[in-house]
Amino acid sequence: MIPPGLEKQFNILDFSLSSLWRRKYKNLGIILVFSGVIFLLASFQMLTGALSGTAKTVLANTPEITIQKMSAGRQEAIPLNYAGRLSSIFGIQAVVPRVWGYYFDGSNLANYTVMALEPGSMPGFSRLGLTLAHGRFPESGDAGGVVLGRSVQDILGLDDRRRFSLFRPDLSLKSFSVTGIFNRESDLLTNDLIVMNPADARDLFNIAPTMATDLCVYVTNPAEIENIAKKISTLLPDTRVLTKNQIHKTYQVVFSWRSGFASICLMTALVAFAILAWDKASGLSPEERREIGILKILGWETGDILAIRFWESALVSFLAFVIGTTAAYIHVAFLGGTLLKPVMVGWSVIHPSFKLLPAVTLGDLLLILTFSVVPYLGATVIPAWRCSTVPPDSVIR
Amino acid sequence: MRPSKILLVILLLLLFVDGMLYLHAGLMARDLQNDHAVQAAAVAGLGLTDLCVATEARYTRHPAVSDPMAPFMDHPGTIEHFPTGSFWGAPQAADFL
Numbered sequence: 001m002i003p004p005g006l007e008k009q010f011n012i013l014d015f016s017l018s019s020l021w022r023r024k025y026k027n028l029g030i031i032l033v034f035s036g037v038i039f040l041l042a043s044f045q046m047l048t049g050a051l052s053g054t055a056k057t058v059l060a061n062t063p064e065i066t067i068q069k070m071s072a073g074r075q076e077a078i079p080l081n082y083a084g085r086l087s088s089i090f091g092i093q094a095v096v097p098r099v100w101g102y103y104f105d106g107s108n109l110a111n112y113t114v115m116a117l118e119p120g121s122m123p124g125f126s127r128l129g130l131t132l133a134h135g136r137f138p139e140s141g142d143a144g145g146v147v148l149g150r151s152v153q154d155i156l157g158l159d160d161r162r163r164f165s166l167f168r169p170d171l172s173l174k175s176f177s178v179t180g181i182f183n184r185e186s187d188l189l190t191n192d193l194i195v196m197n198p199a200d201a202r203d204l205f206n207i208a209p210t211m212a213t214d215l216c217v218y219v220t221n222p223a224e225i226e227n228i229a230k231k232i233s234t235l236l237p238d239t240r241v242l243t244k245n246q247i248h249k250t251y252q253v254v255f256s257w258r259s260g261f262a263s264i265c266l267m268t269a270l271v272a273f274a275i276l277a278w279d280k281a282s283g284l285s286p287e288e289r290r291e292i293g294i295l296k297i298l299g300w301e302t303g304d305i306l307a308i309r310f311w312e313s314a315l316v317s318f319l320a321f322v323i324g325t326t327a328a329y330i331h332v333a334f335l336g337g338t339l340l341k342p343v344m345v346g347w348s349v350i351h352p353s354f355k356l357l358p359a360v361t362l363g364d365l366l367l368i369l370t371f372s373v374v375p376y377l378g379a380t381v382i383p384a385w386r387c388s389t390v391p392p393d394s395v396i397r
Numbered sequence: 398m399r400p401s402k403i404l405l406v407i408l409l410l411l412l413f414v415d416g417m418l419y420l421h422a423g424l425m426a427r428d429l430q431n432d433h434a435v436q437a438a439a440v441a442g443l444g445l446t447d448l449c450v451a452t453e454a455r456y457t458r459h460p461a462v463s464d465p466m467a468p469f470m471d472h473p474g475t476i477e478h479f480p481t482g483s484f485w486g487a488p489q490a491a492d493f494l
Contacts, residue, residue, distance in 0.1 A: 010401055017400035055448055057433050061441035066462060075464060098444060102455055111452045113459075115443055124441020131439040149449075185435040191449045192458070214462070216444045247446050247461040254460050315404070322411050329418050333425065346480035348453040355432065357425050 012304065016311035019291075031320045037273050038324025038372050039331070040339075041266045045368070046328055047337040047344075048255040049359025054188065055251035061124055063096075063216035064225050066242040067232060075240070077211035082236060086217070089231050093220045096121045097212035099201040103166060103194070108155045110349035114194045116201030123218055131190065135180025138197055147180040147195040150187060151350040169206045176200070187352040270371055278379040289387055296392040302385070309384035310377070317373040325360075325368065332358040451481040 002010065020027050069078035083095040099116040119125065119139055128137060138145030148158075156164055158178065165173040182190040202209060219228050225243050233241045292305055331337060336354035337344075345351040439445060447459045456463040457479065 010399075013404075014400045017404060021400070051448065051450065054433070054436075058436040058440055059446070059448075061437055062446050062461075063444045066446065068462065073464070096444065102458070111458065113449075113452070115445075117444065122442050122444050124438060126442075127438040128442035130435050131442070182439075183435065185432045186439045188432075188448055188450075189436050189439045189445050192452045193443075193449075195443065242462060250461040251448075319407075322415070326411065326415055326418065329422075333418075333421065344481065345451045346453045346457070346482075348451045348481070350449070350452045352449055355429070357422060357429055360422070 009307070012307050013311050016308050016315065019308065020312055020315065027316060031316055031323070034273065034317065034320035034372070034376070035324040035327065037266075037269050038321055038368060039327045041270065041371070042325045042328035042364075042368055043331050043337060043340055044266055045364050046332045046358035046360060047340055047354075047356065049361070049364065050332065050356035052251050052255040053359050054356065055255075056248060058189065059247060059251070062244055062247050064219050064222065064244050065217035065229050065232065066247075067215040067217060067236065068240045068242070069214075070238060070240050075214075077207055077213060078215060078239070080210050080212055082239070083215055085235060086232060089228060089235065091220050091224050091228055093218045094121075094123065096216045096218070097198070098214055098216060099198045099205070099207060100213045101201075101205055103204070105155070108349060110152075110155050111192065112149075112152055112194050112350070113192050114196065114201055114204065116196050116198045118198060122216075131182055131186040132180045133183035135178070137195065138179050140197065142179065142197065144175055144177050144200060145179040145196065146176045146200075147182060147193075148178055149182050149191045149193040149350075150184065151191045151352070152194055153178075153181055155350065166204060168204060174200075174204050188354075191352040192350040267371075270375075274375040274379060278383075292384075292388055293392040296388070302388045305388040306381060306385055309381050313377045313380040314373070317376040321369060321373055324372075325365065329358050329360065332356060453481055454479040457481040 067078065067082070068075045069082070070076070078097075080097055083097060086092055086095055096117060101114055103112045103114050104110075105112060119137060132147065133150075135147065137147055148156075158164060162178045163175060164178070165175050168174055176194075176196070182193065196204075198212075199209075201207070202211075207213075217228070217232070219225055225245070229241045229243045233239065295305060296302075331339065332354075333356070336356070341351070341354065446461045449458070451457040
């Protein structure tokens, strides 16, 4: 047995649904456009949330402190003897020099990241084998040996060949031999990597043997990272000192919905839709005005008419919200964010295929709901209230 | 059939689809744990600092260790021209020591 109050609401809901169905093409069009806007906003939020979540998880073991030498506002090579100057700071476990940089492959228009460090120098070196599909990392005396990311192998067109060459700055060729390939699971980090010995990287980039690109510092007590970073920046004033915490914060900023061009475009689309909804609702058609007038003459109260408009708007916006967010999840989880990916990777020739779990949090859903459903409710119910307070005889005359 | 019952069927259908997606999310999270372990090994072993998402410019390939003013530093008055530079938010200058 349905309580009388609820039965009345069911009847109003039935009337609202019939009313929506009478103008089905217009309402389906609104649901479609509305779902599209919510889909874009939710896709963007889920994709960037997934990327920042992944960054937070996998970058947990990033170097605790990174030291870069600065000159005239730019980063330049850092002398290896800077590592020795840090010996006076208590609590430093290891200082690992790295040689790394970018190699632009002009024939394929691709940028590779060349990374070189002494084998075994990093604390987590023993587990590196997990990242390889096959092969091994080059050892200290293994001149010319490299491990390639999967896209680098594809773009160089190596297939089963093991040897290839890259140009030095003076355009002479340096030969390399592939000793291993990174696996698919590590794509999100290693897709554009060429890992080699520091001596080979110095030869390729023409860097002096006494220099490195940066220094990675590992500390004994993680609680002391900030203190040690401050001591380093005092001891080496011509350097920039980055801590692990700052690296993590970077990813919360670059992928935040509050920053970036795309979010501005999406918010603009939402505002445009709210204006459209307002325009549509504020200019009720003469037929709709007459319907309201007849209902009032038949004994319907203003509250009942508002309930009809509320149900109509709530149904349209809620259905659009559910369809839009569901489609956004499918877009990110199954299609790798295909529509937004070109914006995120720009002109990059190398980019990994995204395998990301969409970030869906209650806060995000409430935020999208607030930006979509609430403005639409306001934009349709308020004009209906203004119309329903007008004397019915003046409306139907 | 009452229109509200047709609506109920549509809502149940959507609930079913979303329920399936919820189950999918659980399975995918379990599946991704393995990927994350491999990625964490790469980070620890090579000292990596950034995700390989956009490789077109150094400040979007390695935003964590690039100069915050990098997009505009190639020559005085230069303008940003890489598409990803306008999509990605810049790290706050105050983050650097």
